[in-house]
Amino acid sequence: MTENELQRLIEEISNQVFNKPFTHAASFNKRLRTTGGRYKLSDSSIEINPVVLEKYGTEELIGVIKHELCHYHLHLEGKGYKHGDKDFKKLLAETGSxxxxxxxxxxxxxxxxxxxYRCTSCQLEYKRKRKMDIRKYRCGKxxxxxxxxKTIG
Structure with missing residues (x-):
């Protein structure tokens, strides 16, 4: 899918699901790692992780687009667009996002x-995740x- 096709798909979904136009830029962002997409407040654009389409297909991609459009439309209307806001949760439920x-x-x-580490007197072994300064510490026994x-791992 090209970026032009992505732009058209987002515009279509916005008109069909939200009955509102999407008038800003949409693009793929390969640098996104753990998120499916992101809505940028600064320029009201939407970025989509191309891995969503490659790994899970069009259905998951449409879900991510609908989620980001919820952020988009609520932000432009001056309503609660963050994940914890009631307006956002309500719009997610209404649109099936x-x-x-x-x-x-x-x-x-x-x-x-x-x-x-080992004690030189009683031979008791200590296992630690972090290194310790053996000049400062003594055996607890x-x-x-x-x-x-030695180091294991």
Whole structure:
């Protein structure tokens, strides 16, 4: 889909669903990562993440467009256009627009790094997520000196 086709689609949806014209610019923005689209207050334009169309198809794209048009029309009318506002939630329900976009970015599991320390007196091992200064800390059991053993992960 080209940007001209996107512009025409948004104008059509605005006229059919909201009975109001969309008179500003619409474009694809490849830099969007976690959101399906965004309404820009500064110039009243709408940007759409092209991944929505690639990953989920036209139906999800139309949902994202309707969501952004809710922001657009409410903002221009001077009503509550933010996600928590009653006007916004009401218009979402009236137009059948989704509140959230489907997940776009894959969730990567966090890598856990553990630092292992050992007491020189009682040999008790300590596992820590953060490094610690062994000159400042002693063993909690016997007050012995600590040594750095290794890093896991």
């Amino acid at each position: 989704p509140r959230y976009c489907k997940q776009l970015a894959e969730v990567k599991p966090k890598r856990v790094v553990l630092h292992i 016997c007050r012995g000196e600590m040594v750095y053993v």
